[in-house]
Amino acid sequence: MSLDHFDRRIIAALQEDARMTVAQIAERVSLSATPVSRRLKKLEEDGVIAGYSPRLDARKLGFPLDAYITINLQAHSDEIIDRFENEIKGNPYVIACHAVTGEMDYLLHVLARDIEHLSQITLKTLVRIPGVRDVKSIVVLEDIKKSPAIPVQ
Structure with a gap:
């Protein structure tokens, strides 16, 4: 997909504040509201803009501990991989999971209330999968x- 200068400026504006009105975006990118509205609709339809959501502060929501966990599986059978990935998808404290290259199979981004909570997440759930x-x-x-x-340059 090819994005022009205006598309990139619209995206940059939304990344700063996704609550901006079409009129505010139009003013920021030096276009009128109608073409901005059309461009937004196209960016959404093309999946460039996948949705709108607030950025939350995990610390203020009671999750000051931020951790990354690497996981290595015993084997790479479909059954083991499917079971592991389904367990991870159901764990609300795992906010991201990536299959990775290198010595480990997965990289997880986990939020926890404190070190004891991280220990519970690790010892009571992850190692028991x-x-x-x-x-x-x-x-x-x-x-x-x-x-x-x-980056939208």
């Missing part, structure tokens, strides 16, 4: 950069 061989945790000490924005 049939087919899981290795689990390693990395606790985030400080966010240096945390941006939900995707």
Whole structure:
């Protein structure tokens, strides 16, 4: 898909504040409201804009502990992979799960209330998923950069 200068500026504006009105976006990108509205509709239809949601502060919602967990499976059979992925999809504390290359099979992003809660998530759920061989945790000490924005240059 090819995005022109105006599409990119519209996307950048929405990434700053998805609650902007069409009129506000139009003013920001130097177009009138009608073409901005048409472009937004096209970006949504094409799946470039997949939805609108608020950015929440996990700390203020009671989840100050941010961790990454790597998982290695015992084997790569369809049954083990399907069981693992279904368990992860059902775990509300796992906010992202990626199948990765390298020494580990999966990288999980987990939110927890505290270290004891992370321990429960790890020892009571993740290591007990049939087919899981290795689990390693990395606790985030400080966010240096945390941006939900995707580069649109």
